[in-house]
Amino acid sequence: MTKNVMIVDDAAFMRMKLKDILEKNGYNVVAEAQNGIEAVEKYKTEKPNLVTMDITMPEMDGVDALKEIRAFDPTARVVMCSAMGQQGMVMDAIRSGAVDFIVKPFDSDRVIKALDKASL
Template identity: 50%
Template sequence: MGKILIVDDSQFMRMTLSNIIRKLNHEVAAEAKTGKEAVQLYRFHRPDLVFMDITMPDMNGIEAIKMIKNEYPDAQIIICSAMAQQKIVMDAIEAGAKDFIVKPFEEMRIVDTIERHTM
């Protein structure tokens, strides 16, 4: 069972991801609405996996990934965003994201990603 941090400014997306994660018997370590919250909560909870949006207030997901990866190089961060332009995907991967899921997503895509990155 893995601890997972959900980072998205949309309460609906956080709830959707949280429901999927709990159905798989994983723990939702915490939920963040901003990139700054994500960095703070990562430091506190040290989750096994992070689902990170890109577009958020105060600090975007790519900046948050860079900060987390700088302190915790082994962090497993998955981008989950509606922004699927190639440059943004490449920026996220270069920042250290392990995978990229485009919203809206199929539940099985989340399930597969969790299984792949928490084993």
């Protein structure tokens, strides 16, 4: 299976860091978005196999974007990215259909394990 991923994070540095980890491990980053609105639009056009979604973003947060993406595509595979202390939002995201979550700052091994598991 082709591992096409969209990275969603409002911080360009975090997108760059995640992209570097993913590309070194055989993933193909097909799109990037800096907020939830952009994520929903790009998901519809790019149709990635996986999405990494930051929880806290301007304009539309990751949980709302997750809900919109899952409404458009119930089979969407989304891994949430959160900072420490966002457990409530992470649980909300899991209940809304996220397949896993990774915590910032990113640990390369944990990121790849989560995405490999999510792509099964």
